[in-house]
Structures are given as C-alpha cells and as structure tokens.
Amino acid sequence: MMLYHGTNIDIQSIDLASCRPYKDFGRGFYTTDLLEQAQKMAKRVSRIYGGNPIVNLYEIDDNYMKNKELKIINFGTIPSEKWAVFVMNNRNRTFIDFKSLDCNFDYKYDIVVGPIADDDMAILFRQYQNNLISLQALLNGMTYQKTTSQYSFHTEKAVSLLKKVGVLQ
Template identity: 60%
Template sequence: MRLYHGSNVVIESINLAMCRPYKDFGKAFYLTDIEEQAKQMAKRVSRIYGGSPVVNTFEIQDDFRKMSDIKIKDFGIQTTEEWAKFVMNNRNRTFTDETNILCNKDNKYDIVIGPVADDNMALLFRQYENEIIDFETLLKGLIYKKTSSQYSFHTEKGIRLLRKADD
C-alpha cells in the first residue's frame, strides 16, 4: 500500500520529534492514501513555510492491520461521535486525561487511521468548546461532510513499518 505525505521538503527519514502536537490524532507523522490530498497539502505547506511542494511517497505492507504487536485505532472513513471526541481531545491543549481511550496524547496507539477534520469541522469544534452549540448539533454538522483520509504514525514501532518508495 502506498501512503503520501505533502510537504515542502524531501523526507528521507522520519523524525517524530519534528512533529507538532495537538493535531487530529495527536503528535505524529501524518500521511494519506489519497495522492491528490497530499499534493494539496504540499502546496499549502509551501505557501505557509516557503519552498516548493513535495509529495513524499512511502510504502507499508498491505496486511499491517493484522500485526499483533502494533496497536491501531481505525475509525474507518465516516465521521462518528467517537471520532469527533477523539479529535477534540487530541486538539485540546487543556485536555489532560491521557489514559482516556478517546485520546492519544500518550501514544497508546502506534497508528491511527480515519477522516481528516477540515477547517469547517474545526469551526464546529470551536463552537462546541465555546458552548455556542451542543454536542448533538456538532454531530449533525459532521455527519454529511465529505471527508478525506489520514494515517498517523505515533511511535517508532509504527514508523518502522514505513519504507520510502522509489519513485
């Protein structure tokens, strides 16, 4: 299986220390199985930080989900209540219950797979956190959103499954 990472630099080796915290699934190296999505992210990153868009391609064996020593949280492709709580907890700088199964700030999962929370979803999350809307309204706003895919690698154990593709 091929996974793509949009950036403004060529990535030969993945350094988890360079990854930013408070992302959808926590601090991790993020990829997608949708090449066009990675191209758009590369353009966005280049606009923000300079440089030229680069799509880094990695390979992972197709049956990685069956490996017994890798902890994987797979939300599928649909936004759900569980997914929404997980994303909100990981993005929230004041959320401290790291033992909660709906949080990955402690890297309890080596890999997390699921939809991307886009800017419109982020607005809904902020409205909920600021008590402008209730949780049911938040969920209704997420249900029909077209989502894209992300794979986040949180641990060295997970990162070791990735191989730089020879393009």
C-alpha cells in the same frame, strides 16, 4: 498500500520528535492514501513555509492492521461521535486526562486511521465545546462535510513499517 505525505522537503528519515503536537490524532507522522490530498497539503505547506511542493511516497504492507504488536485504532471514513471526541481531545492544549482512551497524548496508539478534521469541522468542534450547539447539531454538521483520510504513525515501531519509495515534485 501506497501512502503519501505532502510537504516542502524530501524527507530522508522520519523524525517523530520534530512532529507537531495537538494534531487530530496527536503528535505523529501523518500520511494519506489520497494523492490529490497530499498534493494539496504540499502546496499549502510550501506556501506557508517556502520551498517547492513535494509529495513523499511510502509503501506499507496491506496487512499492517493485523500486526498484533501494534495498537491501532481505525475510525473508518465517516466522522463519528467517537472520532470527534478523540480529535477534540488531541487538539485541546488544556486536556489533561492523558490515560483516557479518547486521546493519544501518551502514544497509546501506534497508528490511528480516520478522516481529517478540516477548518469547517474545527469550527463545529469549537461551537460544541463552547456549548453553542448540541451534540446532535455537531453530528449533523459532520454528516454533510466532505471528508478525507489520514493515517498517522506515532511510534518508532509504527514508522518502521513505512518504506520510502520516492518523491513527486
């Protein structure tokens, strides 16, 4: 399977320590199987930080999900309550229950797969967390959002499965 990472640099090697915390699935290296999504991210990153949009291309064995040495969680392609709780916890700078299965602060998952929580989703999350909308309203709002996909790699063991095959500029 081909995965893409949109940014403003040609990544020679993946450095997990330089990845930002408080992302949807925790600190990690994020990719997508959708080239158009990676291209949009590359444009966004280059607009914010300068440089030119670059999409790094990676291959991963199609059977990576069967690897018994990895702990993988796959939320599928449709936002769900379980996915929403996981994302809210990972984005929450005050969340402290690191041992919870509903977060990845302690890198309990090597790889996490699921939809991206875009800005519209983030607004819904804040409304829910501030008790402005009910859980049902949150779920209803998620149902009508266009979702995308992300594959995040959180450990060196997981990153080692990615084989860089090129860049698109």
